Amino acid sequence: MHIGIIGLPSSGKTLVFQTLTQSESPGSRSGGKSETRVVSVPDQRLDTLAAMYTPRKVTPATIEFVDPQVVGQTGTQYVESLLPLMRDADALVHVVRAFDNPAVPHPAGSVDAVRDYRQLSSELLLADLGVVERRVERLSKDLRKMKDPELAHEHEMLIQCHEALENEQPIRQLDFSEDEQKRLRGFGLLSSKAQLVGFNLDENAIDSESEQVAQFQAAIDDPDLEVIPIYGSIESEIAQLPADEAEAFLEDLGLQQTGLDRFIQASYHLLNLCSFFTAGEKEVRAWTITRGYSAQQAAGVIHSDLARGFIRAEVTHYDDLTAAGSMAKARDAGKLRLEGKEYPVKDGDVMLIRFNV
Template sequence: MKVGVIGLPQTGKKTLFQILTGSEVKERSGTPKAVPGTAEILDRRFDRLVSMYQPKKEARARVDLVLLPKIEKETIARGDLFRDIVDMDAICHVVRAFEDEAVYHAEGSVDPLRDAEIVNQELLLHDQIFVEKRIARIREMIKKIKDEDQVKELALMERMLAHLEEEKPLRLMEISSDDEVLIRSYPFITRKQMILAINVGEDDLGDDTILDRFNTLCTSQSMEAMVVSAKVESEIALLDSEEERAAFLEDLGIGEAALGVLTRLCLKALGLISFFTVGQDEVRQWLVRKGAAAPRAAGVIHSDLERGFIRAEVLKYDDLMELGSEDAVKKAGKFYVQGKDYPVVDGDILNIRFKV
């Protein structure tokens, strides 16, 4: 599951990607290429569990990120950008909202709302062109041999075209499971979930009105939005201890580093949730599809656990934090034993019983 990081030139997307992944992206000559990386999920629940259990080992979950070539006329004309985006499962679009005379802007001025709409229009146009070509092709095929599936697909494509012509992304369109089979292999971009990361200057951190300006766009395009300052986040990343980072954030009047919010939004866009396994040997965070049953979560840990699944012993994170220990949770009657049909909930602490 991969999240593609996109944006116009000079938006700060490379800086943000480097902070998230801890990797350095070097400039290369020739055709720009996608750069893969992984980012740890920053989750305070994990931190508190580590503090409670003091394990010998700890392991955060990670999400795959890919820094895609900047969006400019050359990459659009070559089609490289769209080929890369098609391979992603979700998109993080970084828009520039910071002023800096030393950093040029491709459009000549800083206007994040305009820039977000420019990129959205390019993605909508990509899907619209594909649908138009597909409609023309199906009509030609039907003239030769009338096939029931082709007739169904033509009706679907015509609905999709009407939807796109209203400048609405395909992720807003209801598609039946039968229709899903017809288009599963097609390179639609606007069906993917999108996060809008608004990259601001330090002075604008904590300004609640920034997100308000994007409400209409985000609602109409079904996007999540957040405010981040790549410059500030890069300064936070240089601090040695968690205490120093917390103090720095407090001085800025920020409760949490934006990267924690961003990684969790990535999970949401991918349709993933976190669950935990705990103990004195190890505290680990795992990822599983939202709505997955307990055996599937067990399989994320190890295939033997899914194959030989008997039951899942479940603690709720909030109960554990409130009561202070596993024994206290059990005494309060909040220790649950669940079977194979139990849908794992975000934040569950699981112990899998199995036999192979």
């Protein structure tokens, strides 16, 4: 999974990025215009399985965060530069400035989260409109030369997108089939991506957090928009502390979870993701899939050979496995099942794929 961080200048994007990725800085790499860091998805269940199997290797699921560096540009130019950098992102974190900091004057002269959110959102729509218009034009030309049902279908989808964008509606709100959504992803439209708002507050606003978030949500009036409070300034400092100190610090502040935990939970929910596990002496590993994936599709996430040569899956659930204490005991208790290609994988399934290629 790949998450891009966007927001107006000085909204706290880089601090939010650091909050979400600091603990992982050794794996960081920066190149060109953006910085990318890969973060392990914290999952207590993986630790429990690792204690049970004592494998040589424990591999968590990962998320890649990107902080695009679009320096010295604002408005339409900023969004145009953002487009190619965000093409591959599965989701966007839209950082909105809700903190007041006299040392960092707001470029617009005042702090107004609703105004800022609307401004960048409409610029995203405008950038998408440009992409859609260019594509429609090209497709119309092609369609005059030859009749192609695939192209005609794409044309039809783009016309729908065009209409939505003109009405200031983001593409992610349109109702496309799964197949169409796959095709849509190829267009790289910013407003088609799942979006989380990182509502960047000052730490002395913790007590009024829910009130501020509620006000923001009421003004934006988009029931599907997930708004996650984050305290960029203080949380990026906490993220540098050792885990136990960080926990104590968060508790002192009255925050229940780290910023990373909040964002990962929300992203999993928003993107409809879940995890399954593979476990053995060599490796215990978490894998991320879309909810509803069949056993064969899940096998393909591990390796394409496993999907191609899929015979069956031996499945138990994490809860049953840990209740039994070991795989052998889970089998004796009748908790290990054989499932076929079509079995819908559930969050927390522990699977062994039998295959033959």
